[in-house]
Amino acid sequence: MNVAVMGYGTVGSGVVEILNKRGLCLDVKYILDLRDFPGDENASKFTKDFNDILTDTTVDIVVETMGGQNPAFDFVSKCLKAGKHVVTSNKELVAERGLELITLAKENNVNFMFEASVGGGIPIIRPLTFCLRANNIRSINGILNGTTNFILTKMIRENMAFDEALKIAQDNGYAEKDPTADVEGHDACRKICILSALAFGNHVYPKNVHCEGITKIALEDVANVAKIGAAIKLIGTTEKLSDGKIYIIVSPAIVLESSQLNSVSDVFNAVLVDGDATDEVMFFGKGAGKLATASAVVADALDCAEHKDLRRPIFWGPEKPELIADYRTVENQYYIRLKNVDKTAALAAFPGSKIIDGASDVSFITGKVTENAAVEIIKSLGADLCAMIRVAKA
Amino acid sequence: MNVAVMGYGTVGSGVVEILNKRGLCLDVKYILDLRDFPGDENASKFTKDFNDILTDTTVDIVVETMGGQNPAFDFVSKCLKAGKHVVTSNKELVAERGLELITLAKENNVNFMFEASVGGGIPIIRPLTFCLRANNIRSINGILNGTTNFILTKMIRENMAFDEALKIAQDNGYAEKDPTADVEGHDACRKICILSALAFGNHVYPKNVHCEGITKIALEDVANVAKIGAAIKLIGTTEKLSDGKIYIIVSPAIVLESSQLNSVSDVFNAVLVDGDATDEVMFFGKGAGKLATASAVVADALDCAEHKDLRRPIFWGPEKPELIADYRTVENQYYIRLKNVDKTAALAAFPGSKIIDGASDVSFITGKVTENAAVEIIKSLGADLCAMIRVAKA
Numbered sequence: 001m002n003v004a005v006m007g008y009g010t011v012g013s014g015v016v017e018i019l020n021k022r023g024l025c026l027d028v029k030y031i032l033d034l035r036d037f038p039g040d041e042n043a044s045k046f047t048k049d050f051n052d053i054l055t056d057t058t059v060d061i062v063v064e065t066m067g068g069q070n071p072a073f074d075f076v077s078k079c080l081k082a083g084k085h086v087v088t089s090n091k092e093l094v095a096e097r098g099l100e101l102i103t104l105a106k107e108n109n110v111n112f113m114f115e116a117s118v119g120g121g122i123p124i125i126r127p128l129t130f131c132l133r134a135n136n137i138r139s140i141n142g143i144l145n146g147t148t149n150f151i152l153t154k155m156i157r158e159n160m161a162f163d164e165a166l167k168i169a170q171d172n173g174y175a176e177k178d179p180t181a182d183v184e185g186h187d188a189c190r191k192i193c194i195l196s197a198l199a200f201g202n203h204v205y206p207k208n209v210h211c212e213g214i215t216k217i218a219l220e221d222v223a224n225v226a227k228i229g230a231a232i233k234l235i236g237t238t239e240k241l242s243d244g245k246i247y248i249i250v251s252p253a254i255v256l257e258s259s260q261l262n263s264v265s266d267v268f269n270a271v272l273v274d275g276d277a278t279d280e281v282m283f284f285g286k287g288a289g290k291l292a293t294a295s296a297v298v299a300d301a302l303d304c305a306e307h308k309d310l311r312r313p314i315f316w317g318p319e320k321p322e323l324i325a326d327y328r329t330v331e332n333q334y335y336i337r338l339k340n341v342d343k344t345a346a347l348a349a350f351p352g353s354k355i356i357d358g359a360s361d362v363s364f365i366t367g368k369v370t371e372n373a374a375v376e377i378i379k380s381l382g383a384d385l386c387a388m389i390r391v392a393k394a
Numbered sequence: 395m396n397v398a399v400m401g402y403g404t405v406g407s408g409v410v411e412i413l414n415k416r417g418l419c420l421d422v423k424y425i426l427d428l429r430d431f432p433g434d435e436n437a438s439k440f441t442k443d444f445n446d447i448l449t450d451t452t453v454d455i456v457v458e459t460m461g462g463q464n465p466a467f468d469f470v471s472k473c474l475k476a477g478k479h480v481v482t483s484n485k486e487l488v489a490e491r492g493l494e495l496i497t498l499a500k501e502n503n504v505n506f507m508f509e510a511s512v513g514g515g516i517p518i519i520r521p522l523t524f525c526l527r528a529n530n531i532r533s534i535n536g537i538l539n540g541t542t543n544f545i546l547t548k549m550i551r552e553n554m555a556f557d558e559a560l561k562i563a564q565d566n567g568y569a570e571k572d573p574t575a576d577v578e579g580h581d582a583c584r585k586i587c588i589l590s591a592l593a594f595g596n597h598v599y600p601k602n603v604h605c606e607g608i609t610k611i612a613l614e615d616v617a618n619v620a621k622i623g624a625a626i627k628l629i630g631t632t633e634k635l636s637d638g639k640i641y642i643i644v645s646p647a648i649v650l651e652s653s654q655l656n657s658v659s660d661v662f663n664a665v666l667v668d669g670d671a672t673d674e675v676m677f678f679g680k681g682a683g684k685l686a687t688a689s690a691v692v693a694d695a696l697d698c699a700e701h702k703d704l705r706r707p708i709f710w711g712p713e714k715p716e717l718i719a720d721y722r723t724v725e726n727q728y729y730i731r732l733k734n735v736d737k738t739a740a741l742a743a744f745p746g747s748k749i750i751d752g753a754s755d756v757s758f759i760t761g762k763v764t765e766n767a768a769v770e771i772i773k774s775l776g777a778d779l780c781a782m783i784r785v786a787k788a
Binding site: 018022024115120121122123126127130131132133134135260262263264275276277278279280281282283284285286289291292294295296298299302303306307310312313 | 412416418509514515516517520521524525526527528529654656657658669670671672673674675676677678679680683685686688689690692693696697700701704706707
C-alpha cells in the first residue's frame with residue numbers, strides 16, 4: 001500500500017526511515033517538502049507539488065508531519081475528502097482543527113489518526129480510546145512536555161535558576177531557540193485539550209484553557225516543597241467535576257511524594273488516567289524524539305492499512321464553552337507561601353492546612369479551598385502573597 | 395450484538411455488571427456457570443449447558459472468565475471453530491494453550507483477545523501489539539503480580555517478615571488461602587510468557603522458564619539494598635540477546651533507584667517495554683480487581699464487535715526451545731552477600747563490583763558476570779554464599 005509523507009523534518013524523515021528499513025506493508029511513494037535535500041537517498045520520491053499526492057489514487061494513506069495549521073489543515077482536509085486516510089503528529093492541528101478533521105474523516109469514511117500528537121512514542125491515544133473505553137474517565141493528569149520537565153528537574157536537583165536551566169536545555173537540543181511554546185505551557189495545553197476531547201467527548205480550544213508556564217517558579221518554592229518530598233511539575237489536568245463541568249488547566253502544580261508522577265523526571269512524559277473501573281493507570285516514556293514519535297505515526301499508518309475499509313470510531317462533539325469551569329472557583333489544595341503574616345493566624349484562616357516545617361516564610365499546604373476564596377482570605381490577613389500553586393490531585 | 399459470558403466469578407460478574415450498566419452495543423444473552431446464584435438479577439440468563447451458547451448463532455462474542463485450562467480450552471476451541479469471537483482474562487489458558495487458540499482463531503477468521511490476561515485493567519497487550527509495532531522490542535521487564543508486590547512492600551517499608559506480610563495480604567483479600575501460584579512466581583511467569591510471545595514472535599511455555607518466587611527473600615537483603623536506594627521486587631524479564639536468544643526469567647531482582655519500576659509499590663503492577671524506536675515506555679496501574687479486569691475484557695469485546703468481519707493481526711509462532719537461553723550463562727549484574735570471606739579478596743574477585751557500605755556481611759553489587767561464573771568465583775574464595783540476586787536491567 002502506498003503512503004505519502006508531507007513534511008520531511010525530524011518526524012517525517014523518521015517515518016520514512018522506519019518504513020524503508022522495517023519491511024512493512026507500506027511503501028513511501030511521495031515525500032512532500034518545499035526544501036531541497038541534496039544527496040538524500042529518497043531523492044526520487046520528493047515533490048514540491050501537493051497535487052501529485054492528492055490526485056494519485058494509488059496513495060491510500062497520507063502522513064502529515066509538517067507542523068503548524070497552514071497549509072497542514074488545507075492539505076489534510078483535501079486528502080480526507082479524496083478518501084485518503086490521514087495520520088498526523090501535529091498537535092496544533094489536532095487541538096485547533098481536530099473537530100473539523102474528524103468530522104471530515106467520518107463523512108468520507110476514512111480514518112484520521114494522531115497517536116503521535118500526545119506523548120510522542122508513548123501509546124496513549126489508542127489505549128485511552130479503545131482499551132479504557134469501558135470506563136467513565138474521571139480525570140487525566142499529565143506531564144506532557146519534556147522540555148519543561150527537564151528544566152524543572154535541573155531546578156529541583158541542582159538548585160539551578162530557571163534561566164540557567166533553560167540554557168542547558170537549549171544547548172542539549174531539548175529546547176528551541178524560541179522556547180515560548182514549551183515554557184509558557186502552550187504545547188502542554190494543546191495536548192491536554194486533545195486528551196480532554198477524547199475522554200469527555202467535546203472539543204476544547206486551547207484559547208479557552210487557563211494556561212500558565214514555568215517561568216515564574218521561584219527556587220525558594222522548589223526547595224520548600226522538597227521538604228515534604230513533593231516536586232513542582234508542569235501539569236496538564238482535565239477532570240470531570242461532580243456538577244458535570246470540566247476543570248481543565250495547565251499550570252505548575254505540587255506533585256506529592258505519594259503520586260506516581262512524582263518520580264517522572266528529565267525529558268520524560270507521563271499521563272495518568274483515572275477511570276471508574278481501572279482507577280489510576282499511567283503511561284510513561286520519552287515524549288519526543290525522532291524515531292519515538294515516528295514509530296507512533298507508523299503504527300497509526302499500519303492501523304489505517306488494516307482498516308482500509310473500516311473506520312475506527314475516534315470521534316467527539318463540538319466545544320461546549322459553558323461546560324468549562326472557571327478554575328478559580330474549583331476546590332483544590334494549594335501550596336501557599338506568605339510574608340508579613342502571623343503563622344498561627346494564617347493556619348487558622350486556612351482550615352485543614354499543614355505547615356511545611358523548616359520552609360522559608362510561612363509556607364503551608366491548604367485543605368480544600370478555591371483560588372478565589374484563598375485570595376480573599378490572604379487579603380483579609382493583610383499578608384503578602386509570594387506563591388500560590390495548586391496541588392495536583394493525581 | 396449478543397455476548398455469552400462463561401464463568402460468573404469475580405471477573406465474569408464484573409463483565410456482566412459493566413455491560414448491563416454502560417448501555418453499550420453488547421447484550422448479555424447467556425451466563426454459563428455450574429453454580430446457582432439465587433436472587434441474582436440476571437437469573438433469566440443463566441445456563442448450565444455450554445451447548446446453549448455454542449449452538450446459538452445469534453451469539454457472536456463469547457467471554458471466557460472461568461479460569462484454568464479445563465474445560466476452558468475445550469469450550470473456547472469449540473466457540474472459535476463455530477465462528478465466534480472469544481475474549482478471555484484467563485492467563486493460564488493463554489500461556490499454556492494460546493498458540494493453539496490463536497491458530498484456531500486465524501483458521502476461522504475470528505478474533506481471540508486477551509488484554510485482561512496481563513496487568514488486569516492496565517492496557518498492555520494492545521499497546522504492545524499495535525502501538526509499538528514499528529519497534530523492534532529489546533526487552534520487557536515487569537512487576538506482574540500485585541500480591542507479591544504488596545508483600546514485598548510490607549517487607550521493605552515495615553521490616554516485616556515474609557510470613558507475617560503474607561498473612562496481612564490474605565486478611566486483606568490480596569492473597570488466596572493457597573498463595574502458591576502468586577508467591578512462587580507461577581502467575582507472573584504465565585504473564586511474561588504471554589508478553590514474550592507477543593514481543594518476540596514465539597510461544598514460550600511456562601515450564602521452560604526459570605521461575606523463582608519470593609519466599610526465600612531475607613529481610614537482611616531487603617535492608618542491605620535499601621542502603622543504596624534499591625528495592626527487591628519480583629520481576630518477570632524477557633529480553634532478546636545479541637545472539638538472538640531469549641533471556642526469559644521470573645525471579646526476585648534488585649531494582650535500582652534510577653529505575654521507573656523502583657517506585658511501583660503495594661498491589662500495583664507495571665510493565666516496562668524497551669523498544670528500539672521509543673526506548674523505555676511503561677504501563678502502570680492496578681493489576682487486578684473485579685471492575686478493572688472486567689473493563690479490559692469489555693474493551694476487547696467491543697473491539698471484536700467492531701471487527702466482526704475483520705481479524706485483528708494478533709499472532710505468533712510455535713515455541714523454539716533452542717532459542718531460550720540458559721539464564722545461568724547470561725551476563726548480568728548481581729547483588730551478592732557473603733560470609734566468611736575477606737572483603738578485599740571478594741571485591742578483587744568480582745571486577746567492577748561496588749560494596750554496599752554499612753550493609754551486613756560482605757554485600758556488594760557486581761559488574762557484569764554470569765551466575766555460573768559467580769558461583770565458581772565464590773567457591774574459589776571459600777566463602778559462604780548467603781544471597782545472590784540479579785539486578786534488573788530496567
